[in-house]
Amino acid sequence: MLKKGVVVLIGAGCFISGAFITKVVEDKISVGVVREAQKLIGLNFTDAQLDSSLNKLEEFKQNYEVLRKQPLTNDVAPALVFNPIPVGYTFEKTNGKFEAEKASGVKLPKNREELAFYNVPQLAELIRTKQISSEELTKFYLERLKKYGPTLECVTTLTEELALEQARKADKEIKAGKYKGMLHGIPFGVKDLLSTKKYKTTWGATPYKDQVIDEDATVVKRLQDAGGVLVAKLTLGALAMGDVWYGGKTKSPWDIKKGSSGSSAGSAAAVAAGLVPYAIGTETLGSIVSPSTACGTTGLRPTFGRVSRHGAMALSWSMDKIGPITRSAEDAAIVFNAIYGPDGKDQSVYNAPFNYNQSIDPKKLRVGYLKKDFERNYGFKENDEATLAALRNAGIELVPIELPNLPARELTLTVSVEGAAAFDDLTRSRKDSLLVAQHKNAWPNTFRAARFVPAVEYLQAQRVRTLLVQQMQEKLKDIDVYISPSFASNNLVLTNLTGHPCVVVPNGFQKNGMPTTITFMGKLFGEAELLTLAKFYQSITNHDEQHPSMDFAAKKKS
Template identity: 75%
Template sequence: MNKNISHFLIGAGCFVSGAFAMKVADDNKITVGTLRQAQQLIGLHFSDAKLDSAISDLQEFRAGYERIRKQPLTNNVAPALQFNPLPVGFTIHQKKEKFKVKAPKGVKLPANKNELAFYSVPQLAELIRTKQISSEELTLFFLQRLKIYGPKLECITSLTEERALRQARLADQEIKAGRYKGMLHGIPFGVKDLLATKDYKTTWGAMPYKEQHLDLDATVVQRLEQAGGVLVAKTTLGALAMGDVWYGGKTRSPWDVSQGSSGSSAGSASAVAAGLLPYAIGTETLGSIVSPSTACGTTGLRPTYGRVSRYGAMALSWSMDKIGPIARSAEDCAIVFNAIYGPDVNDLSVREAPFNYNTSLDPKKLRVGYLKKDFERNYGFKANDSLALLALRNAGIELVPLELPDFPVRDLVLTISVEGAAAFDELTRSGRDSLLVQQHKNAWPNTFRAARFIPAVEYLQAQRVRTLLIQQMHERLKGIDVYISPSFSSNLTITNLTGHPCVVVPTGLQQNGMPTTITFMGQLFGEAQVLAFAKFFQDLTPYDEQHPPMAFK
């Protein structure tokens, strides 16, 4: 090559390279024009002079973002801020009473062992306590059902068979030696696969994490095993706790396997409804226990925010995530909740408060509200909800009309978007969010990206409005022990923001054969009253005894 031409090309290359570098630098420069466009996103309008004055601060902030991003932040690192659901004037009662559930009488091992699939926790516990069946036999029974029906329902990410059989044999040894721990001793259970387990994968239902191993057991798993429970399965969840689509497919409702189970506690509800597990652990941020319990016809408890430790659980929204049981009945939920609630040094959001569940509570002495206007609207579950209210009135319960505060609660849901985007910041910035199965407009990848444009000021303003909502809820619920709501109404959003507990219970079937539910709400830390009231309702009605038609196929 001619030397002069060579030098020309090299020089041209340097010029192009330099021009490109200058263009990149120009693109990264913050200008008045940049800010003029950016403020359109937040609905504010500052003068050019004011925007120009802000440039140096914004450049410094952006440099700071880069330095902060170099600090390793795993999903389990919480912000140095804690959500407080307690309104001014609210007092947590501290008197603790002994938890006691009556053991059922005359429980016998059925001739057809398949019937065990739908026995309650107390019934199974009595069979184990009286040594009519061993924990190992019961564990093998549920493992077999999981192997048969789990693939059809797409409700299991991992069977924990080796660990389960080890625990079951230990339980049998302890019971034989006279060290019976209570109704969960020797009973199999499952946990939503966003709870860490030392020996098995913790996938969060998402393709980017499908091979993830976390070297710890979540506090909830530890507490259930300390109560003698036998972990047999990790259940599916919609990827990163949204919906029922996970990396392996779509979890199905056992009432109609062509229908999804809803989510995100998809597998927990599906497996319990199908008789594959006596109970399972779910989580809720904005309906993830209520919604799949409705689609599958199970009973679910969403506890008060700050009731159950989230240590070892995937974080989506630090100020809204809650952990609770999904089971056959309110009393089963009470038994499980009694084992998992309470303070934990690893989760400082959890408060000390007693759980005084009392089966002798007289429901007629409770002041029971109901969202009259919500029940008067036209919606799909109205006929079954009306029958549920009628059953309570016929049993002597006076229902007091109640209205919740009028707030822009849908707008406050940006809380989840912002906190979720922070929790999965690395996933977004690395581009690995493209591995998630769901990529539509309302899926997490787009939500997390969009949330980057929500100003910190607006997020904090939303939390201040949330404080007002909490206080007004406290005022509205004065004198109310329990109130009743349709399962899908603004109540679901409001109470997930305020942290109130609920129990969702089945109320029968729709014409298409799919289940319906109604929701009983409690005061903050009022799980005992709302569970006792839900048990009262279930004793009046047969709906929690209904099971899917595919169960014994």
């Protein structure tokens, strides 16, 4: 047992009688202190060896203090970049023509409320043919955001003034014959960890709820350059965890008694409820997949290194990814086509093409599935079995595959350590006490605990991750796409670590009325094939066309 007043130092952290502190109360580190400290990391050096290390430990401690005085904002990345590319792997280098399926014969519905659930090609055709103006469409979605947003608790900031300005600009451009494509004049929302000029970027967390980063994130700029109209900043669980933020808990429009999951909580809820046609989310360890499942949306998590994260809050530099949350795989392809590729600011982004077009035959794709995961007993197994059956009946041959047998869940310390570094100042200033969630698995405790992970162990974990990347490549060498239950945490964790892309699509409902999804996984930089198969599945089913009744607003009123 530690005696009261004894300080244990591991890395840059301090521990006294079970409580974390930020001030060292002893001038010197003793053998006894280090002997107790090494128990935290499973080592057993002799007293003589520990005594020999004391000078170096004191030197390290002094170095920590010097380095802590150097200001480091969240946007400063480490001089280390994760490389998801296995040895010997090459990706396609030829840029082909992007081609999405256009909607034809689209008419403005008599009941304008139906517009809320139109997909991007349908809305684009209405705007292109001038059946509705961008300004009219923008006002329509702004009204829905005002009507349903407060109940769903999915909006941090309405960007109404900017939206109307951008919509009017789009209308002038289209009238002048300068039509930019399917996103021109279409409203959208972004997860509020992406910076935007003049508007707050809150990261969903109380310490940052008034923060203004007066710069458009690369993704925001690219969508606006494509003619998009930003109507809202959407909620995220505080610092990208869960669906609880400083203003409440974001709800699923399928059942407002249930949360929308997270952390891209507001993006998924808003798309599912028809408050925006599409939105941008991010994922580190499930933050697109999970809310898309809870809200019944289509969510694309691209390959690591596909989309610039410039202007996005950093949680884990080696795992963060940005992608669209939409109504369909086709919509996801259209949005992804506008945001992918290098920007000269995020050094992790690769210059790889996205050759999505009608020439890809889904029936010629080599498709695998995680047979053992589908054989398990779980609550909505019938939905997943129906998905596999529908694909087989449509001519898709499914080949059983297995994932690498390496520790993956243990590697999630990566997020804890990198997150602790990203929010080091929050922890040491004790402003982490302002976060709403304070349970034992919440960020404040995770960040504190991560200070006790030695740098050596973090780097050893990344070496195991290298093995994982290599073995994953071997498993997928004869596969273009594979299918996994969305609940399969081993697949979710492993592929977030290796950087492989996935798209989740609705495939039915649970007995309690909540939606379910199925996960399609792609090869590195294989979003074109991945989205082609997902689109094919959606063409032979109608799950993506279902939407919530929205009667919760009337019930609340009464």
